Amino acid sequence: MGHVFRTEEQGMAVDALRTFLAAEIDPLFNKEYRDRYMPREVMAGLMRRLAEFGLVSGVVSEARGGLGLDWQTTLMLYEEIVATSADLSVPVLINSFGAHLLETLAPEHLRERYLPGLVAGDSFVSMGISEPDVGSNVLEIRTRARRDGDHWVINGEKTWISNGSYSDFLICTCRTGEDPRRGLTHILVDRREHGYEVRDIHKIAFNSQSTAQIFLSDVRVPVANTIGGEGEALKNTLALFERSRVFVAAQGLGIARRALDEAVLYATQRRQHGKLIAGHQLIAAMLAEMATQVDAARLLTYRAAAIIDAGLPAEMEAAMAKYFACEAAVTIARQAVQIHGGNGVTREFLVEKLAREAIVCPIPEGTTQMQQLIIGRALTGVAAF
Numbered sequence: 001m002g003h004v005f006r007t008e009e010q011g012m013a014v015d016a017l018r019t020f021l022a023a024e025i026d027p028l029f030n031k032e033y034r035d036r037y038m039p040r041e042v043m044a045g046l047m048r049r050l051a052e053f054g055l056v057s058g059v060v061s062e063a064r065g066g067l068g069l070d071w072q073t074t075l076m077l078y079e080e081i082v083a084t085s086a087d088l089s090v091p092v093l094i095n096s097f098g099a100h101l102l103e104t105l106a107p108e109h110l111r112e113r114y115l116p117g118l119v120a121g122d123s124f125v126s127m128g129i130s131e132p133d134v135g136s137n138v139l140e141i142r143t144r145a146r147r148d149g150d151h152w153v154i155n156g157e158k159t160w161i162s163n164g165s166y167s168d169f170l171i172c173t174c175r176t177g178e179d180p181r182r183g184l185t186h187i188l189v190d191r192r193e194h195g196y197e198v199r200d201i202h203k204i205a206f207n208s209q210s211t212a213q214i215f216l217s218d219v220r221v222p223v224a225n226t227i228g229g230e231g232e233a234l235k236n237t238l239a240l241f242e243r244s245r246v247f248v249a250a251q252g253l254g255i256a257r258r259a260l261d262e263a264v265l266y267a268t269q270r271r272q273h274g275k276l277i278a279g280h281q282l283i284a285a286m287l288a289e290m291a292t293q294v295d296a297a298r299l300l301t302y303r304a305a306a307i308i309d310a311g312l313p314a315e316m317e318a319a320m321a322k323y324f325a326c327e328a329a330v331t332i333a334r335q336a337v338q339i340h341g342g343n344g345v346t347r348e349f350l351v352e353k354l355a356r357e358a359i360v361c362p363i364p365e366g367t368t369q370m371q372q373l374i375i376g377r378a379l380t381g382v383a384a385f
């Protein structure tokens with residue numbers, strides 16, 4: 001499915017990655033570390049292996065030591081990661097977008113120091129936007145960076161921060177001025193050099209990797225660690241969201257695709273009423289609906305990536321992809337559980353985990369409701385936020 005849009009080269013890259021993932025990664029996340037926290041060093045070892053296939057390294061230009069892949073190819077590789085392990089897809093996503101932000105917006109000294117580690121898979125970044133009282137409305141960020149000579153002094157709390165415990169550095173969105181739109185600034189905080197506290201959050205799923213609270217208390221950071229210019233963080237974050245939302249759409253797609261695969265497998269093995277359950281029309285109808293939704297999610301996702309590759313604005317298309325693919329994942333994973341009957345709610349089968357993961361997808365990177373509001377605004381020119 002979707003192969004018609006791949007070049008031969010892309011197909012070979014995807015196949016090589018898929019073989020590696022099936023042999024080494026699938027058993028690791030779906031058995032050994034299923035719902036169990038993976039220590040940083042084990043995760044770093046995987047990130048190093050994945051760099052060879054173009055994960056994280058793909059989004060960085062060749063001039064900067066990466067592979068310089070386009071977004072569609074990167075997404076094809078990413079879809080394979082998600083279909084194998086949604087947990088693993090989180091550090092891949094966050095490190096990719098941290099690397100992209102560093103390459104496109106950071107001053108040279110920060111690029112030189114922090115980009116090579118991400119490209120090689122040796123280091124982890126966190127992106128800190130959300131706070132206990134700030135979720136959908138980024139404009140309300142309270143974590144404050146106050147100027148003190150040639151330093152920022154940062155105080156505040158971030159929450160839901162992916163990679164938190166793994167992170168070597170945090171790209172922290174801070175309030176540096178009162179103007180809601182021009183008062184936010186990205187500042188790179190080094191965990192060892194400047195210091196911040198991390199506390200992990202236990203969730204319904206995605207517990208093999210880290211999602212954490214981050215506490216910053218009088219953290220002194222050189223003003224030279226500003227990324228993208230003072231007051232530019234909102235504009236730069238919104239531009240970044242256009243791309244990262246397509247990747248969260250691919251998370252929904254990957255989970256949905258795996259749920260469909262598991263459902264097809266089960267339906268062609270389980271017998272009831274004297275035949276395979278795949279031979280019952282209501283099961284066949286459910287599978288047909290799931291497959292159609294998976295393909296629709298894939299088409300929307302790759303369409304948004306193609307628009308980005310063409311250098312055109314993709315805000316509405318990225319929102320449509322994120323909205324549709326993540327909601328489809330919830331529906332499809334639930335249907336996959338239904339097709340498994342009682343077995344579907346046990347830990348013996350993967351669909352139980354996929355259903356929990358799917359529920360999370362419509363929340364990060366702008367909830368389903370935020371995507372609907374973005375699409376509505378694009379259609380009418382009237383903001384309903």
Ligand SMILES: Cc1cc2nc3c(=O)[nH]c(=O)nc-3n(C[C@H](O)[C@H](O)[C@H](O)COP(=O)(O)OP(=O)(O)OC[C@H]3O[C@@H](n4cnc5c(N)ncnc54)[C@H](O)[C@@H]3O)c2cc1C
Pocket residue numbers: 094127128129130134135136137159160161162163206211360363364365366367368369370384385
């Ligand atoms: C697993 C996971 C990983 C994450 N990783 C990161 C990360 O790395 N970095 C980071 O900064 N954040 C991260 N987040 C946070 C994520 O971006 C937020 O959870 C998300 O933006 C929603 O914010 P909230 O949870 O505060 O919900 P709220 O904004 O409080 O929303 C609650 C509900 O109200 C709805 N709502 C809000 N405003 C409106 C409105 N105007 N109209 C209609 N409905 C509305 C929402 O859609 C939602 O249903 C992560 C979250 C999760 C779950």
